[in-house]
Amino acid sequence: MSAAETDALELLRGRLAELADVRALDALATWDQLVMMPAGGAIQRGHQLGTLARIRHERATAPEIAGWLGELEGRDLSPLDADLVRIARRDWERAARVPTDLAAELSEAHSDGHERWRAARAEDDFAAFAPALERNLELARAYGECVAEDGQGTYEALLSDFDYGLRTEELRRLFGALGEQLAPLVEAARAHGPIDRPEVPREAQQHAVEGVLRRVGVDEEGWRVDVSAHPFSTSTARTDQRITTRYDDGGIESLLSSLHEFGHALYERQIDPALERTNLGTGTSMSVHESQSKLWENHVARHPAFAAVLAAELAAGGYEVEPAVLHEAIVAVEPSLIRVSADPLTYPLHIVLRFELELALIDGELSVADLPGAWREGMMRLLGVEVPSDALGCLQDVHWSEGAFGYFPSYALGCLIAASLWETLELQEGPRADALGRAEVETIKQWLGANVHRHGRRLDTVPLVETVTGRGLEIEPFMRYATPLASAGARM
């Protein structure tokens, strides 16, 4: 290896380490904003995050990176360094293709859109939001055209920001089949009528969340668990994982969402330490990330055997409930208006609708003015639900207000991939029921670490799924998981 070559690799690795540090600081500042910061800090925090974003963009798109990559490409590198160079090239090309002016316009439009959306949702006034959505769509199309690779449509180019390598056609196929095959299950579930939901005091929830998280390995050495308005997870280092939950309602959502966020965090935690402070040391895509949270939410927390563990932790917190009753409430299917509180069977249908609509919006086949009507029609068609207002309809989610088109699919893909991984895991390691009844999850964690987590960004979504399961993206494992849910309690 020549001196120049070594040097280019060192310089590239130095820059990537710096970018990883800046990303971690951004994560910290955002976490603090949502969890710790007094309200008085808000305006300056906006400036601070803006400055970090500018520094990051400037250093990520600097021309010297292309110089280093040019020196390194085609050389004989270790497999790790070859991946590092390959992904650095991809990231650099995508970032550098966006003109500075467009990047600034996007950023402004997203802040503006977010503010207008908040106001419009509060007032249930879609018309007040429509111009901002129109502007976000125009800019998203312009952005998509900049970053599109050969043969890619605009929507697929946008998708690549969240899930590199995913094809729009593939999503049409998967989500079309999901819509068709879930519809009769929703119909069947509706026949059961409403379920009694437990009313769990806040103290018992809190006790159970702490107890369950401790059981799956959340310790003080490497984790924080806090409260925030919306649950999320973040990390400032592989060994500093932070998850949040909330205890507002009287249900057991705090338990489900804690294990959901634990799944995200465990992914980041079990990435190969050799990838830390490189461009490869994070989860590979939004859909694989969501598969990790959904695996812990759907397949662990909602497993019939795990209900005994949850009930025991609730009992230790002073709330007595039969495991069977608890499980029934946890898996109850009830078509409803709001995505974030949807049950595990109907959840993907909320995404199927959003995918259809955002694809049509980007392609110009649906006008912004027609969105509320299309939303109502879709909710009736897919879920049999009447939408009483736009606030409970097409204004419910933040994503489009911030210009995030192509993000929604990852939520449903996460459900599909989680089910595929879970079947493979049980095939290779045996059924988990007995172990889960004893809250033993070490095998699950190790299997995920060895098969999914450690790769970081070295494998994109589809290659990763193929490597682990031997099959591509498919809906059958999820359908096998979802079908028994349609008849409440059937899995017990």
Added chain:
Amino acid sequence: MSAAETDALELLRGRLAELADVRALDALATWDQLVMMPAGGAIQRGHQLGTLARIRHERATAPEIAGWLGELEGRDLSPLDADLVRIARRDWERAARVPTDLAAELSEAHSDGHERWRAARAEDDFAAFAPALERNLELARAYGECVAEDGQGTYEALLSDFDYGLRTEELRRLFGALGEQLAPLVEAARAHGPIDRPEVPREAQQHAVEGVLRRVGVDEEGWRVDVSAHPFSTSTARTDQRITTRYDDGGIESLLSSLHEFGHALYERQIDPALERTNLGTGTSMSVHESQSKLWENHVARHPAFAAVLAAELAAGGYEVEPAVLHEAIVAVEPSLIRVSADPLTYPLHIVLRFELELALIDGELSVADLPGAWREGMMRLLGVEVPSDALGCLQDVHWSEGAFGYFPSYALGCLIAASLWETLELQEGPRADALGRAEVETIKQWLGANVHRHGRRLDTVPLVETVTGRGLEIEPFMRYATPLASAGARM
């Protein structure tokens, strides 16, 4: 104003805003490290802080800044912009004069020194620390020579990093007089024998700290109060002030230290909002900063009238104590080994010793090998205290291990300036005793805001003190404060 000139001012202001943001992020990452971060995050946090420091140094020393300053100097600017340019020039010159290699060597030696000091203190093994201290001294001399202005000695040049414009000669005069005039008071205090100190349960301390801070204006909108191993204060914005305390011991140190940190934070909070995100929007020097903490610690918390407020808050937390008994414990004079737990009268003598020794070390008049002996001799001479070990002697403080020579004087200057300001305040606003008995501090806060805080860095230490008090740095006000303390309880 020409277009180029406007442009240079805008560019300069933009860079200064960015540097202020980076400073705030550094403050946040450090606060998080000491208060929130799981231990697992330590190594990566070190990298993250290192990256921030590099980015900050690179952007603070960039040659374009000199270009902008050149365009702006001598032009007709508003008084605020003229100050902004003046201080920007000073900061740029000081930073740019340090060769990159030396900056890197300093940073490495300080980390290394810190690690060796920790180990050496734990083992009470000065010899193990001596080579690192020797290295820090060499590098500090090299650094001081780089940044020295015309006619400045090396020590004075180092001092300027913490207190710009302070003269070594002035410190010799002040600290010499302090040593002489405090000695007989220490002797007198020793005659009284030891004082009974209250043993306050942790819950009562905590309750009282929260209550007292609420009384002086700490609200949820703009403040956080947390626990850390060593109390400190920091801010990520003028309206996001964070202070910490600790409750380990059974004494009332938590109350004193909370008001101490409140004084630091209030200074930052009351700086003119127009200075936010400029180079002028922080406290002007370490000694003025310390004067603000000492004002709240010595002149408010230790005021005989305020003892009733403290006692009431402790009582509300379940701990009953007579105000007079509490006050006696709070002002009790007892010569001791450790600076950070010293009483208000002997505290400055700990600093007089450190100033003598670090000046002699930098000037080469004291060798590192002779430091432990000189420390013992000084403690006996100034405080009449026998030093049983280096761990309780010259290894007790972190500062020299991190190359901070010239920092210690600010602690004693803070005591002197606080006393001067307090006398001026009472002269202008009338005695505070009655109001303090009712926990009314609004006048104090407003006076400090209008006279001291709002200026930010626009006035250096000595001009600020002269503007407010009409006099220079002097020891008499502090001596008038300290003299009654020598006879315990006399001020009641």
